[in-house]
Amino acid sequence: MNTQDELKEFFINSFIPIDNIPENTTRRDSICMEARASLLIEANCTSEYFPAFMKSGVPGSNCWIYKFPQPWSCKHSYQFNNNYKLNWSFEEFEIGTPSINSTNIWRLKVESKSNANINESPFNYVKQIDWEKHDGPRFSNENLKEDFEQVNSYFQQVYRSRFRLCSLISPYKTPEQVCRFFGNRGEVFAKLKSDSMCSDCFPKNFNQPVPKRNDQVDWSEARIEQEMFLEILPCSPQGPYQLPLHKKYVGWFCQVFPFRNEYGEIRMQLIKLCEPKTQTKCLIPVTTWIRENYPYNQYFCVPLPEDKQPLYNLDLLLKPETETVILIDSVELADSNQRNAFDGIVFTSFICSPEHYEQVDWTPLKNKTIYYLITNHSGVSLESAALKARKLKEYLNKEEPEIKLLFVTLPVDYKLEGHLGRSRTFKNVDDILQNYEEWPPVVKTTEIKFWESDEEFLEFCAEAEEIIKSHNIIKPPTLAEITKYSQQEEIFFSEWMPRPSE
Incomplete structure (x- = not known):
């Protein structure tokens, strides 16, 4: 045969x-x-060119600090003694070498601008977190630090797409613009160059x-x-x-x-x-x-x-x-x-x-x-x-x-x-x-x-x-087809990644 x-x-x-x-x-x-x-942003986030990419930010101690367009809040809460819940809100995040509070290069900025709303029925009050001196009567710094690590972990998951986060702040709003800024072609199958990251098996x-x-x-x-x-x-x-x-x-x-x-x-x-x-x-x-x-x-x-x-x-x-x-x-x-x-x-x-x-x-x-x-x-x-x-x-x-x-x-x-x-x-x-x-x-x-x-x-x-x-007899699209196409365009940004407010 x-x-x-x-x-x-x-x-x-x-x-x-x-x-x-x-x-x-x-x-x-x-x-x-x-x-x-996102990969190119991650690979270059600590480079000397990154502040020019973001076009904003304030230098800090071994990091750069960037402001959210709107405060980033986390409704996921940690409950203490079945009496209190913390709802976190942050105005800034930072990118830099790991700190004593976090091993992440990307992290939420904890300072007086970051508030924790402590709700107790029937009383409500707002208390600012002081990591060096916390004088709350019922909470320890260890409680708050543990909670912050969970909140920061959630932040990492929501914005694991660094493009999503940076496009809110940087003038480079499309993936193609980001690729060109970092010396790469804006095409799916074009060669991808990065000095600090490489593909592995x-x-x-x-x-x-x-x-x-x-x-x-x-x-x-x-x-x-x-x-x-x-x-x-x-x-x-x-x-x-x-x-x-x-x-x-x-x-x-x-x-x-x-x-x-x-x-x-x-x-x-x-x-x-x-x-x-x-x-x-x-x-x-x-x-x-x-x-x-x-x-x-x-x-x-x-x-x-x-x-x-x-x-x-x-x-x-x-x-x-x-x-x-x-x-x-x-x-x-x-x-x-x-x-x-x-x-x-x-x-x-x-x-x-x-x-x-x-x-x-x-x-x-x-x-x-x-x-x-x-x-x-x-x-x-x-x-x-x-x-x-x-x-x-x-x-x-x-x-x-x-x-x-x-x-x-x-x-x-x-x-x-x-x-x-x-x-x-x-x-x-x-x-x-x-x-x-x-x-x-x-x-x-x-x-x-x-x-x-x-x-x-x-x-x-x-x-x-x-x-x-x-x-292939060409017919004009119906209103239903146009509506369906418009809805499909929104799917990419809604179906797979949680919003910060969720």
């Missing part, structure tokens, strides 16, 4: 389709750009259990992980604990996709974030970063800070026994089908901005037999997938002439319902799993086709282009 026959048999009997939920790359890019700006055997709250007793592990992912966006809080990123399967379903280097070390992971409000999914790159004189790594939702992004399953591609490669425009499909791949074959994929194929390192594909698999998935029609394949072919012919692509089309029936042909909606990831189980997609085995020549493939692409044109 030759390779083509083996592949056809695999596609008929073993191919695993994924869901047909559209992928939201605009959302992904928004998250990555905010994380990129994810630890091996990172098997921390997924934390579960009391209100999540009946949730599946996949659903718990989905909510956990929100705590990473756009970057995780600093500290010794990092949320575990496990590669686990629920049947066909996977939520974490590791990109390995030639040594098998994980350098980047994609997390799959399912978003019920927009009925879309995002594949968000996450890298782990280490900084100078700090013992713990931190997650940032940015791709690898290199000129070109690696291919998926790179460690397998580089093995000498790998002769045949299946290239797909979906990391999810490459991952799900590598599980069942026969010896000598590797499924691979890539991430980049749409049609910016120069952002990918294609060199591991040289001297390989490469089949580009065209299939409909993630809300992309077979015709649109074919045109994407043609674009990549044109790029490789020009920039990487040694890499030749053979093409295969594999249509999938997602059993769409309704006169608009829309798939079933979901409220959470468990709905996605249930929909897949009840209405599993099916490969149209009789329509699998290996294109024997470039001429045949280009003719197929031309037909696909005509089909797309015939379906």
Whole structure:
């Protein structure tokens, strides 16, 4: 049996389709750009140029002090003896070397301007905190310091996106402006330069259990992980604990996709974030970063800070026994089908901005037999997938002439319902799993086709282009569509990070 026959048999009997939920790359890019700006701010916050970036502030003892546009208040309170609650309010924060009160570089400024409202029924009064001399009749400095550490920890979590905090004060209001100020390009997949921080490998055997709250007793592990992912966006809080990123399967379903280097070390992971409000999914790159004189790594939702992004399953591609490669425009499909791949074959994929194929390192594909698999998935029609394949072919012919692509089309029936042909909606990831189980997609085995020549493939692409044109009847958007789009624009800033007043 030759390779083509083996592949056809695999596609008929073993191919695993994924869901047909559209992928939201605009959302992904928004998250990555905010994380990129936050990383650069974090890396430069103690540099001699940072005061010029903020354009405000007062030098203090081994720090710079900045004023909040409005007092930052924390309604989370600490109760003493079941009689008193403290509601904190701060007018300033500081950035500098660790102090006796805090090990954080970023910290709330504790001084006479920072008030604690001490409420006792039926009496209310305001008492200013004096860390050197506290003359309150019922409280000790240790009580207040313990409470302050909790408040400061909450501040670190709310503003783990340093861009969010600094954009309130600095004249540089967009991630692109921040990137340019610190000498970087304002693009998601551009090389990222930082002197005091660098990307690291994810630890091996990172098997921390997924934390579960009391209100999540009946949730599946996949659903718990989905909510956990929100705590990473756009970057995780600093500290010794990092949320575990496990590669686990629920049947066909996977939520974490590791990109390995030639040594098998994980350098980047994609997390799959399912978003019920927009009925879309995002594949968000996450890298782990280490900084100078700090013992713990931190997650940032940015791709690898290199000129070109690696291919998926790179460690397998580089093995000498790998002769045949299946290239797909979906990391999810490459991952799900590598599980069942026969010896000598590797499924691979890539991430980049749409049609910016120069952002990918294609060199591991040289001297390989490469089949580009065209299939409909993630809300992309077979015709649109074919045109994407043609674009990549044109790029490789020009920039990487040694890499030749053979093409295969594999249509999938997602059993769409309704006169608009829309798939079933979901409220959470468990709905996605249930929909897949009840209405599993099916490969149209009789329509699998290996294109024997470039001429045949280009003719197929031309037909696909005509089909797309015939379906693209442009209509003005309805009021409901405009309203829905406007609401979606607000989601990024409202759904995953708590407000200071909450």
